[in-house]
Amino acid sequence: MQIIVVGCGRTGAGLAKALFLRGHEVTIIDSDAKSFERLERSFKGKCIAGLGFDRKVLIEAGIERCDGVAAVTTSDDTNILVTRVASQIFRVPRVITRLYNPHKAEIYEQLGLQTIAPITWGINRIAEMICYSQLDVVCSLGLGEVNIVIFEVPLSLVGRMVKEITVPGEAHVAAINRNGKTFLPTLGTVLQKADVVYEVVVALSADRLRGLLGLI
Numbered sequence: 001m002q003i004i005v006v007g008c009g010r011t012g013a014g015l016a017k018a019l020f021l022r023g024h025e026v027t028i029i030d031s032d033a034k035s036f037e038r039l040e041r042s043f044k045g046k047c048i049a050g051l052g053f054d055r056k057v058l059i060e061a062g063i064e065r066c067d068g069v070a071a072v073t074t075s076d077d078t079n080i081l082v083t084r085v086a087s088q089i090f091r092v093p094r095v096i097t098r099l100y101n102p103h104k105a106e107i108y109e110q111l112g113l114q115t116i117a118p119i120t121w122g123i124n125r126i127a128e129m130i131c132y133s134q135l136d137v138v139c140s141l142g143l144g145e146v147n148i149v150i151f152e153v154p155l156s157l158v159g160r161m162v163k164e165i166t167v168p169g170e171a172h173v174a175a176i177n178r179n180g181k182t183f184l185p186t187l188g189t190v191l192q193k194a195d196v197v198y199e200v201v202v203a204l205s206a207d208r209l210r211g212l213l214g215l216i
Contacts, residue, residue, distance in 0.1 A: 002066040004029065006052030006082050007073035011098065013038035015070060020045050027061040030073075053081035058090065068094035076101050083113060135206065135215070138198070145203055148174065153195040156214050163187035165197075165212045170205035174198045 001024045005016045008030035016028045017040060026045035030036065033049040050057035052073065063069065069092050071082035076099050083097040096114045099105040105117035135149040157165065162173045162185045176185050177196040191197075201209050 001025070001068060002062060003027070003068045003070065004058070004061050004063060004066050004086075006030075006069065006071045006079075008032075008035035008038060008047075009072070009074055010038065012070075012072045015072060016045060017043055027066075029057060029061055052078060053085050055085070055089070058085065063090045063092065066092060068092065068096070071095070071097040073098075076104055080104070080108070083108070087113065135201075135210065135213075147201055147203055147206070149199050149201055149206075149209075151197055151199070151213065153191045153193070153197060154214050155193070157191050158193045160191055161187065162189045162191065165191075165199070165209070167205065167208060167212070169202075171199055171201040171209045171212075174200050 003019055003024050003026050005012050005019070005026060005028045008016070008028050012028060012030070013035075016026050019026045020043055026043075027048060028036070028039070028045060029048045029050060029052045031049065031051055033047075036047045036049075039047070046061070048057060048061050050060075052058070052071065063086065069082065069086040071079040071086075073079055073082075079097040079099060083095050086092040087095045094114075096116065097108070098116045098118065099108065100118065102117050105115045108115050135151050137147045138150050139148040141147070162176075166172055166187060173185055173189075175182050175198040176189065176191075177198075178192060178194075199209065
């Protein structure tokens with residue numbers, strides 16, 4: 001994939017590196033050329049000094065043929081401008097923007113734009129981690145409203161079926177790892193000792209899931 005990263009702060013530099021190591025063609029843009037010093041020497045992508053929402057700069061970066069744009073500068077306004085230009089003018093198929101203001105993030109989510117809100121995500125993640133729990137959150141979706149959690153089947157549930165730890169619209173078992181192999185279960189799948197379960201759960205329903213698992 002051809003991907004443009006706008007903003008070469010710690011997040012942008014790290015993202016560019018991660019994408020490059022995954023084999024993607026990466027171009028990173030920043031208004032301060034010195035910011036590219038954050039990139040490791042192993043990064044072989046393209047660096048362009050300029051404004052990330054400037055049409056000429058984006059064209060130079062190859063936006064007309066790119067597959068995705070990530071706007072991760074420290075300015076919400078800049079990230080929003082990049083998002084609008086990339087999605088509305090150049091019709092880039094995948095555009096993701098980082099927004100520090102949770103209210104702006106909610107508005108753009110409602111408009112169908114993909115956003116990452118570090119503050120909101122961090123609040124939800126810290127709240128989850130600081131409360132005693134045997135549910136390990138491995139991934140948060142949206143603004144943290146939905147989590148993917150992982151847990152080992154309690155002995156009290158061995159021999160029971162997946163449907164007994166399923167709550168329609170609130171908690172669903174996505175996958176089970178058994179003896180080193182992962183598979184998609186049905187509601188009738190019987191839970192076995194040492195099964196590791198991946199479950200998708202609405203954050204507000206986490207306590208209900210803990211109750212089903214006998215953790216509270």
